[in-house]
Amino acid sequence: MAEEGENENMEIKLETAPHDPRFQTTNQAKHCWSRYIEYHACVKQKGEEDSECQKFKRWYKSLCPNEWLENWDEQRANGTFPGPV
Amino acid sequence: MEKERRISEYHMVDVSPWPVMSVIALMGVLIGMIEWMHGMGGRILVMGVISMLMSMYGWWRDVIREGVLEGSHTGKVQEGLRKGVLWFIFTESMLFVSIFWAYYHSSLSPSVELGGVWPPRGIRVVEAWELPMLNTLLLLMSGVTVTWSHESMRSGEKEEMEKGLGITIILGIVFLMIQGYEYYESEFRITDGVYGSSFYMGTGFHGMHVLVGVIMLSMGLIRSIRGELTSEHHVGLEAGIWYWHFVDVVWLFLFVSIYWWGGV
Amino acid sequence: MIRNDAPVRWGLGFQDPATPVMEGIVNLHHEIMYVMIGVLCMVIYILMRIIYNYDYRRNREVRKEKRGALIEAIWTLTPTVILIIIAVPSYALLYAMEEEVSPGVTVKIIGHQWYWSYEYSDYGEEGISYDSYMIGEEELEEGDLRMLEVDNRMVLPIKTHIRLLLTSTDVIHSWAVPSLGVKCDTVPGRLSQVGVYIKREGVYYGQCSELCGMNHAYMPIVVEGVKVEGYKEWIKSKI
Numbered sequence: 051m052a053e054e055g056e057n058e059n060m061e062i063k064l065e066t067a068p069h070d071p072r073f074q075t076t077n078q079a080k081h082c083w084s085r086y087i088e089y090h091a092c093v094k095q096k097g098e099e100d101s102e103c104q105k106f107k108r109w110y111k112s113l114c115p116n117e118w119l120e121n122w123d124e125q126r127a128n129g130t131f132p133g134p135v
Numbered sequence: 136m137e138k139e140r141r142i143s144e145y146h147m148v149d150v151s152p153w154p155v156m157s158v159i160a161l162m163g164v165l166i167g168m169i170e171w172m173h174g175m176g177g178r179i180l181v182m183g184v185i186s187m188l189m190s191m192y193g194w195w196r197d198v199i200r201e202g203v204l205e206g207s208h209t210g211k212v213q214e215g216l217r218k219g220v221l222w223f224i225f226t227e228s229m230l231f232v233s234i235f236w237a238y239y240h241s242s243l244s245p246s247v248e249l250g251g252v253w254p255p256r257g258i259r260v261v262e263a264w265e266l267p268m269l270n271t272l273l274l275l276m277s278g279v280t281v282t283w284s285h286e287s288m289r290s291g292e293k294e295e296m297e298k299g300l301g302i303t304i305i306l307g308i309v310f311l312m313i314q315g316y317e318y319y320e321s322e323f324r325i326t327d328g329v330y331g332s333s334f335y336m337g338t339g340f341h342g343m344h345v346l347v348g349v350i351m352l353s354m355g356l357i358r359s360i361r362g363e364l365t366s367e368h369h370v371g372l373e374a375g376i377w378y379w380h381f382v383d384v385v386w387l388f389l390f391v392s393i394y395w396w397g398g399v
Numbered sequence: 400m401i402r403n404d405a406p407v408r409w410g411l412g413f414q415d416p417a418t419p420v421m422e423g424i425v426n427l428h429h430e431i432m433y434v435m436i437g438v439l440c441m442v443i444y445i446l447m448r449i450i451y452n453y454d455y456r457r458n459r460e461v462r463k464e465k466r467g468a469l470i471e472a473i474w475t476l477t478p479t480v481i482l483i484i485i486a487v488p489s490y491a492l493l494y495a496m497e498e499e500v501s502p503g504v505t506v507k508i509i510g511h512q513w514y515w516s517y518e519y520s521d522y523g524e525e526g527i528s529y530d531s532y533m534i535g536e537e538e539l540e541e542g543d544l545r546m547l548e549v550d551n552r553m554v555l556p557i558k559t560h561i562r563l564l565l566t567s568t569d570v571i572h573s574w575a576v577p578s579l580g581v582k583c584d585t586v587p588g589r590l591s592q593v594g595v596y597i598k599r600e601g602v603y604y605g606q607c608s609e610l611c612g613m614n615h616a617y618m619p620i621v622v623e624g625v626k627v628e629g630y631k632e633w634i635k636s637k638i
Contacts, residue, residue, distance in 0.1 A: 060638075062631040064503035064559060066521050075497050078564055079590040083247040111520045112505045115566050115590070116528060132250030132257070248588060 067109035078113060083133070085110035086122060090135040146207040153194035160187035199371070203363050213370050220374040224381050227344070231385050234340060235392065238333040242397055249328070253397060258330045259322045263394035266317050270310055271390050277306035278383045281352070285376050291366035293359065300356045300372075303379070307349040314342050337389055344382045351375030404578040405544055405604040414577045417597055417624065421580030423492045430488050434481060496580075500594060502562035506555065510565070510572030510585040510607070513614035517553050523638040533617050547604045552621040556630035557597045565591040570612060576605030576622055584609055597624040 073081040089106035096103055111119070125131040163183025171177040202208040208216070242253040249255035261267060284299030318335075325335040355372035358364055364372055402415045416422045452458060507518040514533075520526035534548040555561055565574055567585040575582035578601070583593045605620035625633065 060635060062522060062634050064556070064627070066502055066505040066562065069499050069501040071499075075499050076592055077589055078592045079247055079588070080251070082564075082590055083251065108521070111526065113564065113590075115507050115509055115564070116518055116520070116526075117509070117568060132248065132252075132255070134250070246588065 067112045082110060082113040082115075082118070085113055086119070087133050087135055090126075094135070144209050144211045146201070146209070146212045148201075151194070151197065153190055153197065156190040157187065157194065160190050163187070199358070199363070202368075202370070208368070208370065213368070216370050217373070220370075220377060224377060227381065228385075230340070231337075231388075234333070234337050235388065238337060238392065238397070241329045241333055249330075253330075255328060255330050258327065260398040261317060261321055261394060263390070263398045266313055267390055267394040270313055270317075271386065273306050273310045273313070274383050274386050277303045277310070278380060280306065281376050281379050285373075288364070288369055288372060289366055297356060297359055300352055300359070304349055304352050304356065307345055307352070307379075311342060311345055311349070314338065314345075334393060337393055341382065341385055341389055344378075344385070348375065348379045348382045351378055402578075402599070402601055404601050405547060406577075416580065417578045417599055417601055417603060418580050418595055419598070420492075420496050420595075421578060423495060424580050427488055427492050431485055434485055438481065496594075498594070500560045502560045502594065504556060504559055505562045505564060506553070507564045507566070508553075508574050508585065510567040510569075510574065510611070510618075512569050512612050513607075513618045515549075515553075515572075515574070515607075515618060515620060517551075519634070519637075522634050525638075527634065527637045529637075531621070533619050544604065546616065547606070547619045547621070549619055549621045552602070552623045554623045554625060554630060554633050555595070555597060556627045557600055557624045559596070559627060559630075561595045561597070563593045563595055565593065571609050572607050572611045572618070573609035574605070574620060575608035576603050576620055578603045579605075579622065581605075582608055600624050600626065 067081075067085065070081055073084075085106055089103055089110055092100065092103040092106055122131060122133075126135070160183055163179055164187055165183075167177060167180025167183040171180045245251055245253045245255065254260050280299045281303045282299075284296045284303065287293075287296035287299060323331045323334070325331045351371075352375045355364070355369075355375050358371065402417075404414055404417065406414070413421075413425050413428070416425055504519075505521060507520070509516045509518065511530075514530055516528060516530045518526060518528040520528075529551050531549045531551045531553065533546065534543070534550055536545060539545060539548065563574075563581070563583070565583050565585040566589060567587045569587065571587070572585045573582060574585055579595055579597065581593055581595060583591050585591065601624050603622040603624065605622070607615055607618045607620070609615075611618075
């Protein structure tokens with residue numbers, strides 16, 4: 051929990067990962083998965099600070115359930131991640 | 136009391152214990168299967184399977200007696216039996232449709248857990264152009280030999296027919312042995328996710344059908360040696376031959392879908 | 400005016416709609432009901448006539464007709480036409496429900512045995528995530544709804560396109576809120592998407608709608624629809 055008043059001046063913008071017609075409307079699992087992979091591929095090429103990569107990071111965070119991300123991060127650390135990164 | 140026998144083109148069946156026996160046996164198999172799968176031992180399953188095999192033996196023995204000794208299988212009856220076999224093969228093909236459906240559902244759009252690719256990450260598949268290709272050739276060859284015996288049966292050449300049938304049976308048994316060796320050597324199991332499940336479901340069910348086909352053709356051979364078949368009247372053998380062709384076609388679909396397309 | 404966004408005793412009708420989708424569902428129900436009443440009256444009328452006229456005491460003549468092409472055409476084509484008439488608004492609604500608009504807010508809904516958790520990951524470094532449990536009978540306050548109140552409500556902005564992403568960690572649950580016109584199964588390994596646009600402020604109640612085990616009845620859903628400013632304030636207080 052934040053201290054009282056700390057977030058008073060913070061600007062909350064209603065922004066989130068945009069609609070992507072390549073993915074099935076009713077199942078977004080691959081949407082989330084693709085953003086996660088795109089982020090890590092991007093980091094490999096351009097480095098973590100790149101704004102393009104940061105965009106992918108925001109998007110996969112807004113799409114993927116936290117538990118999935120923890121799971122995948124752990125798999126990448128152990129070298130058992132099934133994706134192409 | 137003398138039973139009244141009416142002359143009819145149709146087969147008025149006698150009272151038989153086998154339907155009831157089969158139902159009891161099948162119920163035993165079902166309950167035994169549940170017991171076994173829950174790790175509670177397999178006593179009911181063993182009893183169920185044994186009584187099922189006994190019922191099958193008894194029922195078909197009676198059918199053969201009705202056909203050969205009692206002369207109940209008139210032309211009309213044979214027509215009905217043939218239609219029954221064809222519908223049975225149709226239901227079998229629908230079983231394989233469902234298995235292929237499951238396979239293509241999982242493989243055409245592989246889920247993220249599989250890495251989005253097929254075959255899934257970490258699965259080392261069976262090489263299609265080695266043993267599976269040999270198996271394909273064996274089955275295709277057996278399709279030729281079974282037709283050889285079929286045509287010989289129709290034209291009444293008993294010796295040729297038995298030769299062709301014998302070779303078909305041997306080819307079927309060799310196929311099963313190679314399939315068993317392939318299972319033994321393969322590097323994934325039925326528990327290794329959806330790839331293992333669909334692979335062993337598809338090829339395993341097919342293998343069971345090959346076994347059934349071998350048994351049907353063997354019965355045809357035994358009955359031919361015993362002189363029960365004529366060029367006019369051999370419904371049991373013909374059912375086995377049709378079934379064999381069906382099993383053959385299913386294998387071609389399996390080979391193309393699972394080994395070839397799904398293995399690259 | 401008080402809106403009805405929660406179940407009521409002996410409630411047989413709909414709760415009041417709060418989204419265009421729910422308005423569409425209510426309208427479709429009315430349209431189909433209109434046709435259905437016509438069909439029902441027609442069928443009962445014909446049935447009664449047959450029962451009355453073809454009684455053996457009243458009608459001793461044995462009819463010999465074996466086929467009548469005209470009557471068969473009528474009783475095949477008429478239902479077909481009626482079904483097509485029903486299908487038109489039904490399909491229109493179905494496609495409208497899945498119409499995808501680029502959303503302003505994404506909320507992830509995760510079903511557990513036996514509670515819901517919500518994740519708002521677009522805000523701050525860590526985002527917001529919390530669990531939502533039912534309030535037990537002993538802790539209810541005056542005016543609370545029994546078996547429907549939760550400790551942490553889900554908060555959504557009104558007049559905003561919202562994307563709900565649903566999944567589960569154990570068995571299949573179903574996240575359903577009648578006033579929002581949403582009922583979506585949460586399936587492990589799947590990430591279902593539903594679009595919601597709430598038109599008015601309110602507190603919307605719902606329940607898990609897929610039998611998920613022992614405490615299936617004890618994982619209700621409460622959604623609070625607030626103005627965008629209020630939503631932003633709430634986000635600030637939670638980060």
